[in-house]
Amino acid sequence: MSPQRSRLRLNGDAVLRGTRAGALRGLLLGAEHVLAESRKLVPIDEATLERSGTVSVDEQDLTAAVSYDTKYAVRQHEELGYRHAPGRSAKYLERPMTSEATTVAALIAAQLRRSLRGR
16 A cells, blocks of 8 residues: 655745734733623723723734723722722722633634634
8 A cells, every 4th residue: 555645735924814813803802801891890980980991902012901091090990998889899900800811811712723724
């Protein structure tokens, strides 16, 4: 019996573009997930702070950020002595960043796998 032969052609540039696109999608989905979870904890009075939450992705550096943009966002986040409505708290962004790290990693990994399959 003669040995079977096969040929594999790899287009490395296309693979890199695809994985980069998958990573960007995963970063966006992960950051949006953290934003959604943090909105469940953000101190709420008139919902101005909650509505100021946003996600941004730096395509060049492959990084994502979740931020809140009010003049008191940092103070509300850091001041542990403030009283908040039930279920709302300081560290409203830090807590989901920590507790949802596994979910965020899974979202990114899923998008990378998807990009490698070409879908």
